[in-house]
Each structure stands twice: as structure tokens, then as C-alpha cells.
Amino acid sequence: MRYNFADLPLHRLMEPVCRATAAITRLDERVFRSTVGQGWIERSHFVDSVASLWIDGELVHLEDLVLHDAAMGIRAPTHELTIAYDILRTRRRIIENEPGWALSREGLSQLRGKAAELQPAIPTESPLETKSAELRDEEDPLAHYLAEIDAVVARSEAALLQVMRPSEPTYPKERAAFLYEPDWDEDERLAEWQDVVDASVNLPPVLRAVLLLDAWNRLQVLQHAPWLGRLLAASLLRKEGVTTAHLAAFNLGLKQVGRELRTSPRQEVRILAFLEAITEASLTGLKEHDRLVLAQQQMQHRIAGRRQSSKLPQLVDLVLSRPMVSSGMIAKSLSVTPQGALKIASELHLRELTGRGRFRAWGII
Numbered sequence: 051m052r053y054n055f056a057d058l059p060l061h062r063l064m065e066p067v068c069r070a071t072a073a074i075t076r077l078d079e080r081v082f083r084s085t086v087g088q089g090w091i092e093r094s095h096f097v098d099s100v101a102s103l104w105i106d107g108e109l110v111h112l113e114d115l116v117l118h119d120a121a122m123g124i125r126a127p128t129h130e131l132t133i134a135y136d137i138l139r140t141r142r143r144i145i146e147n148e149p150g151w152a153l154s155r156e157g158l159s160q161l162r163g164k165a166a167e168l169q170p171a172i173p174t175e176s177p178l179e180t181k182s183a184e185l186r187d188e189e190d191p192l193a194h195y196l197a198e199i200d201a202v203v204a205r206s207e208a209a210l211l212q213v214m215r216p217s218e219p220t221y222p223k224e225r226a227a228f229l230y231e232p233d234w235d236e237d238e239r240l241a242e243w244q245d246v247v248d249a250s251v252n253l254p255p256v257l258r259a260v261l262l263l264d265a266w267n268r269l270q271v272l273q274h275a276p277w278l279g280r281l282l283a284a285s286l287l288r289k290e291g292v293t294t295a296h297l298a299a300f301n302l303g304l305k306q307v308g309r310e311l312r313t314s315p316r317q318e319v320r321i322l323a324f325l326e327a328i329t330e331a332s333l334t335g336l337k338e339h340d341r342l343v344l345a346q347q348q349m350q351h352r353i354a355g356r357r358q359s360s361k362l363p364q365l366v367d368l369v370l371s372r373p374m375v376s377s378g379m380i381a382k383s384l385s386v387t388p389q390g391a392l393k394i395a396s397e398l399h400l401r402e403l404t405g406r407g408r409f410r411a412w413g414i415i
Contacts, residue, residue, distance in 0.1 A: 053246050053265040059318060063257060066325040071256045073332035075292060077339070082295035086342040089370030091145070091296050093342075094335065096373055099137040101301035102277045103130055110134040112373050113403070113411065122378050124409075137277055144285050145297045152285035153247065158240070161278060239271045247286075255290035259283045260324035263300065264317065280304075300324075303331030342370055345414040349398050361386060361394055369414055374403055376411040 081087045096115055103110045108130045115134050117123045127135070140161060144152045151157040246265040250258045266279030284298040304312060304327045311323035346366065353362040361384045368383050369375055380391035392410070400412035 051269060052242060053268055055246070055250070055261055055265075055317070058321065062318070063321060063325070066322055066329075067254055067257045070325045070328040070332075071254070071292065073329045074256070074287070074298060077332040077335045078293045078295050080336060080339055084339060084343065086339065086346050086370055087295060089367065090335075090339050090342055092371040093338070093373055094296060094299050094302075095138055095141045098141065098299040098301045099134045101299070101305045102137050102280065103134050105280075105301055105304050106276060108133070116372055116374055117376065117379075120376075120379050120382070122376065122382075133277075137281070140278070140281055141297055144281060145288075149285075149291075149294075150289045152282055153289060161282075162236075162272070162275075236272055239269050243269055243271050255287060255292045256325070256328060257321075258290075259286045259298075260321055260328070262286060263324055264320050277301075298328065299331045299335065300327060302334060303327030303329070306330040306334070342414070346370060349414075352398060361390075362397060365394055365398060369398070369400065369412070374411045374413045375400075376409065 081090055084090065096112060096119075100110050100112050100115060110128075110130050110133075114123065114131055115138065118127055118131055118135055119138060143161075147157070152161060243262070243265055246262060250261050253261070260283065263279055263283040266282070267276070270276075272278060280300040281297075284293075284300050287293045287298050304324070307323045307327045307330065311319055312327075314320050314323070349366045349369070353360065353366065356362055364384050365380060368380065372379070375395075377388055377391045377395070380386070380395060381388050384391070384394070386394070395410075395412055401414065403411045403413055
């Protein structure tokens with residue numbers, strides 16, 4: 051199956067493309083220059099990860115994902131929560147790497163969980179170097195022992211480098227037929243999708259991103275990770291310089307667009323829906339940013355005049371970077387006792403979310 055976009059009515063798409071581009075660049079510029087930019091980015095990771103599951107027909111509570119990320123969940127994680135956490139980590143990983151990393155061969159391999167373990171190179175000597183070393187050994191016996199020590203150090207460093215490298219999920223060569231269709235060639239489908247990446251290089255970046263997303267959905271590249279295509283489309287915007295400060299929240303925008311439009315059999319309708327999703331996600335992001343700025347101003351006003359050793363400024367940063375914080379999260383992040391966490395949380399006048407005595411959580415007003 052080949053994905054064809056040669057018949058798209060570009061003259062009807064240019065206005066929505068320009069509107070979506072203006073909205074997302076305005077948001078990116080606001081986040082880049084903002085004092086709450088980093089907190090907004092962290093929050094967007096959580097919100098977009100939960101929205102991604104919603105797009106795929108699953109439900110994950112935002113609070114559960116926050117607690118699971120902080121390793122403070124009280125129940126065993128569900129399958130859906132595990133997927134949401136994978137999306138959360140993938141978003142963080144993409145934004146921590148170079149803009150073009152996710153779309154590179156190495157990045158795609160690692161994001162698919164198929165990166166081969168790189169064997170550390172152990173220095174070897176050529177015959178000429180060996181002969182020269184033997185001559186030096188005859189002249190200086192100590193050089194022989196120093197060379198052996200250098201070789202041991204080199205091998206040790208290579209071994210440590212391999213151990214410290216973040217491990218990637220490994221997949222068996224023979225996949226269970228119960229979970230995977232044997233005739234589903236992911237490598238071939240990915241190659242077809244990459245052909246679309248190359249063929250669309252001269253199009254506007256925002257239009258190109260939605261085309262890549264639509265091609266990913268039509269080609270059904272991965273059997274069990276449809277969400278990765280949405281992150282790769284967002285990564286393209288970052289690679290092309292449309293978003294330099296954040297990773298676009300495609301899922302948050304798609305959640306606000308009707309499903310009948312997102313899955314329409316007509317290509318033009320789907321493309322327009324994706325462009326509208328970018329616009330809606332950007333407008334929602336601007337509103338959330340303004341809300342965080344107002345909350346920051348209010349909290350900073352409350353902590354004005356505190357002594358330098360106060361933990362309240364750190365609590366402000368924590369609250370701005372998470373959709374919710376629990377007493378355990380505060381105690382762990384600020385290195386205070388649970389009672390101390392309750393005390394400093396009350397000083398900020400945060401909005402309590404649970405109303406329970408044993409487990410308490412707060413968010414900004």
C-alpha cells in the first residue's frame with residue numbers, strides 16, 4: 051500500500067496551514083520567553099500522554115500517571131497506564147535529544163525498541179604498531195608493563211560504557227502469533243512511510259507534519275504503537291524549527307476534533323482536521339500558559355519576604371511542573387517530613403484535590 055498525496059488541493063489547504071502555523075509559533079515563542087516555560091513543558095507531557103490514550107479509545111487518569119511517574123502509585127499499574135507512561139518517557143526523550151534525532155535511523159530504531167546493542171570498540175594495535183612496541187620494550191622494560199596497564203584500563207572503560215548505556219527494551223526474534231500478525235512487515239511499512247518523509251520535503255513544515263501523521267495512520271506502520279506516529283509528526287515540527295522550545299501536543303488538539311473528521315475516508319477532510327487540531331492545541335496551550343503565569347504571581351506574592359532557607363520557592367516550581375502534587379511527592383522532592391510537607395503546602399493556599407485525611411493532593415487554583 052502506497053500513500054499518495056499528489057492530488058491534494060493545496061490552494062484550499064494554504065489558509066488552514068497558515069492559521070495553524072501562526073498559532074503554534076506564537077505558543078512556542080511565548081513558552082520560550084516565559085518564566086514558567088519549563089513547568090508548562092512538563093505539564094504538557096503529562097496532558098498529551100493521557101490524551102493519546104483517549105484518542106486510541108482508552109482511559110487513563112491524569113493523577114494516576116503523575117503518581118506512577120513519581121513511583122508513588124498505590125496499586126499495580128494497568129496496561130493502559132503502562133502505555134501512557136511509555137508515551138510520557140518518549141516525549142521527554144525526544145525533547146532531550148537533538149531536533150532531528152527522532153526521525154533519524156538511530157532514533158527510529160531506539161524508539162521502536164529495536165536498537166542493536168552497540169559493542170564498545172576495544173583499541174587494537176596494527177602489526178606495525180606491535181613491532182614498534184616490541185622495539186620500545188627492548189629499550190625500556192617498564193614500557194611493556196605500562197602498555198599492559200593501558201590496555202586493561204581501555205577494556206575496563208569500554209565495559210563500563212556498555213553497562214551504563216540506558217538499556218532498550220528487547221524483542222524476541224520470533225513474535226508470538228497470538229499478539230502479532232506474521233504477515234505484518236513493520237520494516238516495509240516504515241520504509242514506505244519514510245518515502246513520504248522524503249517526497250514531502252518541499253512542502254510547508256506544518257502541512258508536511260500532518261501528511262506524515264495521516265500516512266502513518268493509513269499505512270498502520272506499527273501494530274501496537276499507533277501513538278508513535280503522532281510524536282514523530284510533532285518531532286518534525288521541531289526539526290524544521292517551527293517549535294524550538296516545546297514538543298507539539300498533537301493528541302491534545304486531536305481530542306478536540308470530531309472523530310468522524312479524524313477518521314474520514316476523504317484525505318482532504320482528515321488533513322483539515324489535523325490542521326485544526328494543531329490550532330486548537332496551540333490555543334489551549336496559550337490559555338494554560340496564562341493560567342500558570344497568574345498562579346506563579348500569586349504564589350510568589352505569598353512567599354515574599356521569606357528567609358533564604360525556605361523550601362517554599364522549590365514547592366512553587368514543583369507545583370508549576372505537575373498537574374497535581376501529593377504530600378509524598380512534596381516530602382520526597384523537598385527532603386522534608388510528611389508533616390512538614392502538609393505545613394508548607396498550606397502556606398501556599400493550594401487547591402486541595404482529594405479532601406481526604408490520609409492521602410492529600412493539591413493543584414494550582
